[in-house]
Every structure is written in C-alpha cells, then in structure tokens.
Amino acid sequence: MTMFRATYCPDCGTKLVSQWFEGKDRPYCEECDRIIFQRPIPCADVAVLDGTEVLLIKRTNPPHVGTWALPGGVIEAGEPPAEAAARELHEEAGVHVTPVDLTLIAGYTAAAPQGWYNSGYTYAVQFDSVDGEPAAGGDASAARFWSLDELRDSAEQLRPEHDEDHIQDAIEELRTE
Ligand SMILES: [Zn+2]
Numbered sequence: 001m002t003m004f005r006a007t008y009c010p011d012c013g014t015k016l017v018s019q020w021f022e023g024k025d026r027p028y029c030e031e032c033d034r035i036i037f038q039r040p041i042p043c044a045d046v047a048v049l050d051g052t053e054v055l056l057i058k059r060t061n062p063p064h065v066g067t068w069a070l071p072g073g074v075i076e077a078g079e080p081p082a083e084a085a086a087r088e089l090h091e092e093a094g095v096h097v098t099p100v101d102l103t104l105i106a107g108y109t110a111a112a113p114q115g116w117y118n119s120g121y122t123y124a125v126q127f128d129s130v131d132g133e134p135a136a137g138g139d140a141s142a143a144r145f146w147s148l149d150e151l152r153d154s155a156e157q158l159r160p161e162h163d164e165d166h167i168q169d170a171i172e173e174l175r176t177e
Contacts, residue, residue, distance in 0.1 A: 001037040003116045009036060040109065043120035044085035045072020045162070046102065047170035048095065050127035053147050054167050057092045057140035059159065069159035070122065070167070071140070081121045093143040094135030101129050105173040110161040120161070124170040 009029035019028035082099035102123035
C-alpha cells in the first residue's frame with residue numbers, strides 16, 4: 001500500500017491495472033495478484049499546554065510550509081502513536097515527555113495537497129509534565145508558546161488541521177481532568 005495512488009507495483013514494478021473492489025476502482029497488480037491500496041499516512045502530534053498557552057512550531061517541510069502547527073509527524077512502522085508523538089515533540093520542539101503522560105484528545109483526517117491525506121492522533125500534556133525548554137529542531141524553524149487570543153488573531157498562520165478550535169479542544173480536555 002502507498003500514500004499516493006500507485007501507477008506501478010511497489011514490489012515487482014509491473015504497471016497496475018484497475019480492479020473494482022469494495023465499491024471503488026483500485027490499482028491492481030496482475031503479477032502479484034493483489035490490490036495496491038492507497039492508505040492515509042498515520043500521524044501523531046502533541047499540544048503542550050502552559051495554562052491556556054500552547055506550544056507551536058513553525059513548519060519548514062510540506063505540507064503547509066511556513067505555518068505554525070502542533071509538533072508532530074508521521075508514525076514509524078511498529079511505533080505506538082504516543083511514542084511517535086513524544087519522539088516528534090523532542091525532535092521539533094526540544095522537550096521530553098514520557099509517552100504514558102500523554103492524554104489522547106482527538107483524532108482527525110486531513111487532505112494534503114498532492115492528492116494524499118493523513119489521519120492523526122492529537123495528544124495533550126501540561127508543560128510541567130515535560131522536561132526541557134522549547135527549542136526548534138528537525139523540520140521546525142521556530143518553537144514558542146501562543147496564547148489563545150493570539151491564535152484567534154492569527155488563524156491564517158496556523159496549519160489548517162491545527163486551528164484554534166482544535167487547540168481549544170485540547171485545552172478544554174485537560175482542564176476537565
Ligand atoms: Zn506486483
């Protein structure tokens with residue numbers, strides 16, 4: 001399976017044909033006798049909350065280059081989502097969290113520009129439960145806390161899936177604990 005709709009078989013290189021399966025035309029390899037499914041990319045991200053402020057990073061990689069977003073990224077094969085979230089938080093924002101300290105607050109699916117789409121888990125944690133001070137790394141060029149007012153006033157600078165409503169949900173979720 002691939003994130004793009006495949007044209008050639010990723011295993012044997014044969015040009016794929018179309019086969020109807022479960023309500024859709026799917027790319028099919030006649031050599032391997034199998035459908036090459038297009039799948040969403042599983043992602044995980046973290047809202048680190050300091051009161052009603054949230055830690056965001058500025059993205060330097062597609063999609064949404066230059067927007068501010070929750071630290072996060074693609075879950076590796078075999079990696080539990082919370083571990084992926086913790087790893088990406090450290091890579092992009094420089095702070096450590098123990099995966100078990102993360103609270104799962106939402107799932108989402110989002111279209112991405114090249115015709116693929118991702119599907120994510122959003123976690124939240126209070127800043128006093130993480131170690132270190134924010135410092136950008138990986139595919140982030142900046143990392144800092146944003147207030148909710150600033151988020152509302154700067155909606156166009158935010159990654160669409162990580163807009164102020166999504167972050168507000170994270171804040172509300174941790175408040176009720
Ligand atoms: Zn094949």
